[in-house]
Amino acid sequence: xxxxxxxxxxxxxxxxxxxxxxxxxxxxxxxxxxxxxxxxxxxxxxxxxxxxxxxxxxxxxxxxxxxxxxxxxxxxxxxxxxxxxxxxxxxxxxxxxxxxxxxxxxxxxxxxxxxxxxxxxxxxxxxxxxxxxxxxxxxxxxxxxxxxxxxxxxxxxxxxxxxxxxxxxxxxxxxxxxxxxxxxxxxxxxxxxxxxxxxxxxxxxxxxxxxxxxxxxxxxxxxxxxxxxxxxxxxxxxxxxxxxxxxxxxxxxxxxxxxxxxxxxxxxxxxxxxxxxxxxxxxxxxxxxxxxxxxxxxxxxxxxxxxxxxxxxxxxxxxxxxxxxxxxxxxxxxxxxxxxxxxxxxxxxxxxxxxxxxxxxxxxxxxxxxxxxx
Amino acid sequence: xxxxxxxxxxxxxxxxxxxxxxxxxxxxxxxxxxxxxxxxxxxxxxxxxxxxxxxxxxxxxxxxxxxxxxxxxxxxxxxxxxxxxxxxxxxxxxxxxxxxxxxxxxxxxxxxxxxxxxxxxxxxxxxxxxxxxxxxxxxxxxxxxxxxxxxxxxxxxxxxxxxxxxxxxxxxxxxxxxxxxxxxxxxxxxxxxxxxxxxxxxxxxxxxxxxxxxxxxxxxxxxxxxxxxxxxxxxxxxxxxxxxxxxxxxxxxxxxxxxxxxxxxxxxxxxxxxxxxxxxxxxxxxxxxxxxxxxxxxxxxxxxxxxxxxxxxxxxxxxxxxxxxxxxxxxxxxxxxxxxxxxxxxxxxxxxxxxxxxxxxxxxxxxxxxxxxxxxxxxxxxxxxxxxxxxxxxxxxxxxxxxxxxxxxxxxxxxxxxxxxxxxxx
Numbered sequence: 139x140x141x142x143x144x145x146x147x148x149x150x151x152x153x154x155x156x157x158x159x160x161x162x163x164x165x166x167x168x169x170x171x172x173x174x175x176x177x178x179x180x181x182x183x184x185x186x187x188x189x190x191x192x193x194x195x196x197x198x199x200x201x202x203x204x205x206x207x208x209x210x211x212x213x214x215x216x217x218x219x220x221x222x223x224x225x226x227x228x229x230x231x232x233x234x235x236x237x238x239x240x241x242x243x244x245x246x247x248x249x250x251x252x253x254x255x256x257x258x259x260x261x262x263x264x265x266x267x268x269x270x271x272x273x274x275x276x277x278x279x280x281x282x283x284x285x286x287x288x289x290x291x292x293x294x295x296x297x298x299x300x301x302x303x304x305x306x307x308x309x310x311x312x313x314x315x316x317x318x319x320x321x322x323x324x325x326x327x328x329x330x331x332x333x334x335x336x337x338x339x340x341x342x343x344x345x346x347x348x349x350x351x352x353x354x355x356x357x358x359x360x361x362x363x364x365x366x367x368x369x370x371x372x373x374x375x376x377x378x379x380x381x382x383x384x385x386x387x388x389x390x391x392x393x394x395x396x397x398x399x400x401x402x403x404x405x406x407x408x409x410x411x412x413x414x415x416x417x418x419x420x421x422x423x424x425x426x427x428x429x430x431x432x433x434x435x436x437x438x439x440x441x442x443x444x445x446x447x448x449x450x451x452x453x454x455x456x457x458x459x460x461x462x463x464x465x466x467x468x469x470x471x472x473x474x475x476x477x478x479x480x481x482x483x484x485x486x487x488x489x490x491x492x493x494x495x496x497x498x499x500x501x502x503x504x505x506x507x508x509x510x511x512x
Numbered sequence: 513x514x515x516x517x518x519x520x521x522x523x524x525x526x527x528x529x530x531x532x533x534x535x536x537x538x539x540x541x542x543x544x545x546x547x548x549x550x551x552x553x554x555x556x557x558x559x560x561x562x563x564x565x566x567x568x569x570x571x572x573x574x575x576x577x578x579x580x581x582x583x584x585x586x587x588x589x590x591x592x593x594x595x596x597x598x599x600x601x602x603x604x605x606x607x608x609x610x611x612x613x614x615x616x617x618x619x620x621x622x623x624x625x626x627x628x629x630x631x632x633x634x635x636x637x638x639x640x641x642x643x644x645x646x647x648x649x650x651x652x653x654x655x656x657x658x659x660x661x662x663x664x665x666x667x668x669x670x671x672x673x674x675x676x677x678x679x680x681x682x683x684x685x686x687x688x689x690x691x692x693x694x695x696x697x698x699x700x701x702x703x704x705x706x707x708x709x710x711x712x713x714x715x716x717x718x719x720x721x722x723x724x725x726x727x728x729x730x731x732x733x734x735x736x737x738x739x740x741x742x743x744x745x746x747x748x749x750x751x752x753x754x755x756x757x758x759x760x761x762x763x764x765x766x767x768x769x770x771x772x773x774x775x776x777x778x779x780x781x782x783x784x785x786x787x788x789x790x791x792x793x794x795x796x797x798x799x800x801x802x803x804x805x806x807x808x809x810x811x812x813x814x815x816x817x818x819x820x821x822x823x824x825x826x827x828x829x830x831x832x833x834x835x836x837x838x839x840x841x842x843x844x845x846x847x848x849x850x851x852x853x854x855x856x857x858x859x860x861x862x863x864x865x866x867x868x869x870x871x872x873x874x875x876x877x878x879x880x881x882x883x884x885x886x887x888x889x890x891x892x893x894x895x896x897x898x899x900x901x902x903x904x905x906x907x908x909x910x911x912x913x914x915x916x917x918x919x920x921x922x923x924x925x926x927x928x929x930x931x932x933x934x935x936x937x938x
Binding site: 150226228229335438439444448449476479 | 522554557571810843847891893919921922923924
């Protein structure tokens, strides 16, 4: 939808927050509202259960299988587009193939197959605290032992160790479904992430508050599990409080922020709104990444300050500020998608896992004083 | 103390920030004058703005607030007169300005083609160097189906790529027999020519424009060439190089010495007291008496920083670093270090090419040491290559350690061991 002869006509409307972008956002919002609230009665208003109807037509067991199928198709076709677009870049090809594979298996077909064998519907690609219920005793303790062990050791051992060696990218842009959708179907919108310093400040607060909320909720639910089994009186009240905190977390974080907002805002707010600002898993991995081996190396004196790296960073990092100052860096939010290195026309940037620790001169204040875009 | 800088390109802006880095006091005034743009922008990224990959504001490497925070004053105006005795500038708007130290960083401007000098300037002729050129290109794009671009260098190929992005049929006329002989040897030049053609460009070597035709509205409609071809076009891009933007200094009250560029010594001082110059507008006189015109981004950035230090009283003796540059021709990245074209008579080269891929390396060397690198299609850490030249490493050493300078993405390292290798005389 480009209007010849008008100012800025060279821009694509849908990828530049134009009318079509807003329409797409409204469509996505409707999609998710029907998905989550279809078949429910709100006062006198009944939300038609469109998804269940379509699922039945397709002989799928329920609407969530239908959603999983749509999601997997979006990741697959988006991924094919991304592989074609970056066909000369092996990192992008391999990473995207892994993302598609993980989505199609661990996040879609394997849990389904498990249920056919009367096993729990378990998603190996999701771990606590992103999948917070895998630490809720009432869910996990009724699973077979291997699932219990994987839930605990995966979250407490595998995640930090891999994070230390490879940065948060091993999860956020190789395994996770949220990141997977962002990096495939969301590709055309990645540049819309705000690069402002205000957005950075918001991110720092929001993501750590959400992490705190997740830890607090988990602790409360675990503690109350013990007391609901044995307690009475005040204990029952405590268990009630824990249950209401659990459902509050479920509504705000799981449904609203990760389920709805995360994808609905693609066309106007960029692809990683959830990952950047709220995901407790990303917050934890980010802290580990700061002390780990992952970093982005900057080739000295080769940057031409063009700004493509900053523009196409889906996490809103002003990469150019580091590149033009010859500053190797590790930012907690960086998911290591590698697009900054890909779009750089002078090959200035490279993702690395190394032991060498360089002092990182540019703090937030340092950036604000010099180069940060607002 | 008032530092005034004419030109807010990479040289001027680097100088301004360099001065402010040392003098935090707001009593030290710094003023940037430009009639091109309100804020410093990355000229090398113009093509990405034209291709809708960046907005105008994305081109600015520094946040707009930074200028206030750093107390760098900006004036959008053109300097028309300079009196070095009174330390005084006259601006086109009628305003005047006094300075204590002046830096001239007015950069370069596009060279004109012979057929332009006749005064015949139809609408549709564009350059691709300034923000105003970008505006003009964008204005013309929607009414253009065919375009002709002349000049086989970096700006030419950037303009061709941008036009192609907008689905315009492009005829690319290059006077030389292969692409960019100034920096590439025939083998690589021909590979790049082939690569350009593979993107659907009608690239023609050894061909120049002789005549222009215009339509009833005074817009360019076709060009004729010395090969008796006629190409219809609604846009004509002139990308035949740049020259120092110094003509404006010829008629000022105290003209500085100029030659091909504004002459400066190794401390970036012009012939006028308290007047310095940096970047693409300068011609630097070296100790040998030879003069040096450097017109790339990296040298301008370095000039700006060093000139700023010279203005603040540091002793500066500029010695050009071992030359390096980089570019990208459509999908092919290019890194060059040292001397590859302009080499001693007895120099030889090792030319390596990946079978079936556009990945090449050319390493030039003399009897005892490596002197230059031309690398296409894969990424290299130029600092390692520079160090090998500085350390006077032998060709055998370099060939053995070449992988240490690779800078490709993970899983994407160019396979050096499976390349064809030949030795060539130069």
